[in-house]
Amino acid sequence: MTRVVSVYFPHLATERIRRHAGEALPADKPLVVIARRGSKRWISAADPAAMKLGLRVGMPASKAQAMVADLMMVDAAPAEDAAALERLALWALRQYSPVVAVDGADGLVIDTEGADHLHGGEDLLITGLVNRLRGHGLTARAAVSDTWGASHAIARLISAETTVVPVGNVSKAMVDLPILALRLPTETVQSLRVLGVDTVGQLSAMPRAPLTLRFGPDPARRLDQLFGRIAEPIEPIRTPELVEVSKNFAEPIGAPETIAKYVRRLVDELSAKLAENGLGARRCDLAIHRVDNTRQHLRAGLAKPVRDPTRLSKLLCDRIETIDPGFGIEKLVLVAVFAEPLEERQVVSSLVEEEIADITPLVDILGNRGHRLFRVAPVASDVPERSVRRISATAPDIGQTWANKWPRPSRLLANPERIDVMALLPDQPPVVFTWRGKRRKVVRADGPERIFGEWWMRPREFQAVRDYFVVEDELGERYWVYRAGDGIDPETGSHLWFVHGVFG
Numbered sequence: 063m064t065r066v067v068s069v070y071f072p073h074l075a076t077e078r079i080r081r082h083a084g085e086a087l088p089a090d091k092p093l094v095v096i097a098r099r100g101s102k103r104w105i106s107a108a109d110p111a112a113m114k115l116g117l118r119v120g121m122p123a124s125k126a127q128a129m130v131a132d133l134m135m136v137d138a139a140p141a142e143d144a145a146a147l148e149r150l151a152l153w154a155l156r157q158y159s160p161v162v163a164v165d166g167a168d169g170l171v172i173d174t175e176g177a178d179h180l181h182g183g184e185d186l187l188i189t190g191l192v193n194r195l196r197g198h199g200l201t202a203r204a205a206v207s208d209t210w211g212a213s214h215a216i217a218r219l220i221s222a223e224t225t226v227v228p229v230g231n232v233s234k235a236m237v238d239l240p241i242l243a244l245r246l247p248t249e250t251v252q253s254l255r256v257l258g259v260d261t262v263g264q265l266s267a268m269p270r271a272p273l274t275l276r277f278g279p280d281p282a283r284r285l286d287q288l289f290g291r292i293a294e295p296i297e298p299i300r301t302p303e304l305v306e307v308s309k310n311f312a313e314p315i316g317a318p319e320t321i322a323k324y325v326r327r328l329v330d331e332l333s334a335k336l337a338e339n340g341l342g343a344r345r346c347d348l349a350i351h352r353v354d355n356t357r358q359h360l361r362a363g364l365a366k367p368v369r370d371p372t373r374l375s376k377l378l379c380d381r382i383e384t385i386d387p388g389f390g391i392e393k394l395v396l397v398a399v400f401a402e403p404l405e406e407r408q409v410v411s412s413l414v415e416e417e418i419a420d421i422t423p424l425v426d427i428l429g430n431r432g433h434r435l436f437r438v439a440p441v442a443s444d445v446p447e448r449s450v451r452r453i454s455a456t457a458p459d460i461g462q463t464w465a466n467k468w469p470r471p472s473r474l475l476a477n478p479e480r481i482d483v484m485a486l487l488p489d490q491p492p493v494v495f496t497w498r499g500k501r502r503k504v505v506r507a508d509g510p511e512r513i514f515g516e517w518w519m520r521p522r523e524f525q526a527v528r529d530y531f532v533v534e535d536e537l538g539e540r541y542w543v544y545r546a547g548d549g550i551d552p553e554t555g556s557h558l559w560f561v562h563g564v565f566g
Contacts, residue, residue, distance in 0.1 A: 482495060527547065
């Protein structure tokens with residue numbers, strides 16, 4: 063099922079200007095962008111500070127100056143705004159989906175079919191997308207639905223930062239929205255409003271013949287695109303820098319072995335082009351154009367730059383069974399959407415095998431099957447939950463190790479879990495504890511290992527301590543438990559007990 067994400071940038075022009083100007087433009091000073099045509103000057107974009115003062119897009123520049131004395135006015139630069147939007151589209155192409163395109167002058171459209179699971183689902187995908195854009199100083203709203211038209215409208219007309227329309231619920235979500243949502247010409251929208259047609263639902267209920275006779279085919283076409291009755295293909299963004307090869311077929315193909323044969327040929331051509339430019343592919347997209355004017359896409363990601371045809375072919379051909387050729391495939395396009403410099407390394411013949419084996423081919427295979435792979439690396443912290451971090455599965459050794467003063471459990475819980483404890487004295491290990499509804503009798507205990515809070519990170523940890531114990535129950539199972547506090551002074555902790563890990 064096709065799912066489409068629309069990303070809307072309500073303040074792209076002003077935020078681009080502020081990013082380039084830096085501290086020269088104070089954040090609290092209102093900013094507007096002025097467009098010109100002959101002697102006429104008007105506001106083409108306004109930042110939130112200016113809009114709070116009553117300035118609006120389309121307002122004459124002279125009126126805006128009269129309303130706000132210290133207003134910052136910058137000439138419009140549509141070409142620079144378009145270039146910034148294109149850079150954002152290329153970034154999204156590399157990070158999120160093989161199908162990304164610029165949507166007007168203020169947005170992006172992304173086909174996420176088959177890609178959302180790599181980001182934890184649709185909610186996490188669009189939330190993470192908006193948060194990452196915010197981290198770069200860009201305000202964005204995102205919506206995901208079954209069609210381009212619905213996502214485009216919801217992202218622009220609903221104030222929520224992110225919106226997910228469940229599969230099959232486009233009609234319910236769109237029926238009460240204004241006809242402005244249909245991307246119709248301004249003259250058509252005004253004429254429909256004169257007739258009393260204000261919402262998508264009202265327009266959808268009108269007879270098609272007189273509607274088309276009076277306003278042309280656009281209203282009916284936009285309605286059909288909105289509700290998914292006709293396809294609205296997304297043409298992915300492409301630039302000259304992207305290395306691309308393609309194959310057109312006089313007769314459509316559909317057999318898996320035939321598809322695999324031509325995919326291998328395309329990979330050979332792509333590898334040759336990459337070698338000419340001294341590049342290796344980090345991400346490749348295979349676009350499958352069917353005779354019914356629909357497309358499918360396969361994406362292969364790699365941990366390191368690669369141009370080995372055998373390795374690239376395997377990653378793509380392993381997923382050929384997911385391709386539905388329909389009535390036949392008329393074109394295949396293979397694009398290296400993310401490439402990096404790759405230097406050839408001379409292999410020295412030796413009778414001794416290399417001690418370090420390259421695991422990146424295995425990482426690539428597992429990663430392209432949807433697994434999220436990582437390694438854990440040490441962090442300079444005595445607090446257990448802060449002493450580890452995730453790094454890339456193929457990241458180089460960071461040169462740090464854990465201090466092995468005391469044994470650590472093989473499994474550390476994501477969050478310590480509260481336990482009920484019976485102890486002979488407040489500062490001694492438990493003799494009985496209850497965890498996850500099961501009572502366990504302690505037969506052996508070792509400790510305490512005292513860990514102090516990190517006051518330089520959080521002031522409330524200035525006096526905080528934890529006393530850790532390794533305890534073993536009557537079944538031989540060992541646990542890592544701790545008491546919050548020293549057992550005497552209430553300022554050191556709550557004196558509650560927790561399980562923090564389990565020994566293998």
